Amino acid sequence: MRFDILTIFPEIFDSYIKESIIKRAQEKDLIEIHIHDIRSFSKDKHKKVDDIPFGGGAGMVMTAQPLHDAITAIKKLNKGPVIYLTPQGKTLTQTKVEKFAKLPGMIFLCGRYEGIDQRIRDTLIDQEISIGSYVLTGGELPALTILDAVSRLIPGVLGKENSHLEDSFSKAFNRKKEYPHYTRPANFKGMEVPEVLRSGDHKKIDKWRKSKLK
Numbered sequence: 146m147r148f149d150i151l152t153i154f155p156e157i158f159d160s161y162i163k164e165s166i167i168k169r170a171q172e173k174d175l176i177e178i179h180i181h182d183i184r185s186f187s188k189d190k191h192k193k194v195d196d197i198p199f200g201g202g203a204g205m206v207m208t209a210q211p212l213h214d215a216i217t218a219i220k221k222l223n224k225g226p227v228i229y230l231t232p233q234g235k236t237l238t239q240t241k242v243e244k245f246a247k248l249p250g251m252i253f254l255c256g257r258y259e260g261i262d263q264r265i266r267d268t269l270i271d272q273e274i275s276i277g278s279y280v281l282t283g284g285e286l287p288a289l290t291i292l293d294a295v296s297r298l299i300p301g302v303l304g305k306e307n308s309h310l311e312d313s314f315s316k317a318f319n320r321k322k323e324y325p326h327y328t329r330p331a332n333f334k335g336m337e338v339p340e341v342l343r344s345g346d347h348k349k350i351d352k353w354r355k356s357k358l359k
């Protein structure tokens with residue numbers, strides 16, 4: 146899957162995409178990540194990407210021209226939907242993430258300030274997604290959140306091929322939250338691991354785990 150991310154803070158992504166599972170997924174050519182600086186598309190001589198809002202009010206608004214040029218250029222390279230991250234969008238769920246994981250690509254537009262000029266939302270955005278009912282300073286963390294959640298569902302990305310099939314919110318768990326996990330030692334500061342998990346009886350273990358789904 147190809148991810149293209151439009152942002153005015155490209156460096157925010159550096160460390161996250163160069164570590165761990167996301168790093169290995171790129172090395173194995175299972176995902177491709179391209180970060181684009183919106184500023185480089187600005188025709189303003191100072192590379193400005195924001196302006197004051199019509200009608201007045203606090204804060205700046207991201208201007209249409211650099212966003213239009215950036216999205217139009219990236220759409221030629223990525224056949225996936227253009228997704229604007231915004232608290233006003235539909236809330237991200239695991240079911241949505243599963244659908245996204247089947248796409249050939251995704252283009253994320255990260256807003257800043259008060260958001261983007263409405264005319265871009267009206268004409269160039271395919272979907273608006275929120276990662277929750279709170280307001281962040283920018284769309285970069287939401288973009289990384291979706292990229293991460295989607296990438297781990299792409300076949301081959303996780304070490305154990307099907308480990309994502311039994312996670313919180315998976316179909317296998319009826320969209321419920323997962324059971325508790327324990328590892329060695331069996332006794333930690335007087336707290337014992339439940340006997341059933343040490344019994345070696347897999348039927349009983351499965352039953353216990355199912356009973357602990359929330």
Ligand SMILES: C[S@@+](CC[C@H](N)C(=O)[O-])C[C@H]1O[C@@H](n2cnc3c(N)ncnc32)[C@H](O)[C@@H]1O
Pocket residue numbers: 229230231232233254255256257258259260261274275276277278279280281282283284285287
């Ligand atoms: C300070 S916010 C703008 C909030 C906007 N004025 C509002 O009240 O809905 C700046 C940018 O952060 C991103 N953002 C903030 N919270 C978000 C959330 N919960 N989900 C997705 N994106 C978010 C969006 O890209 C947004 O354009």
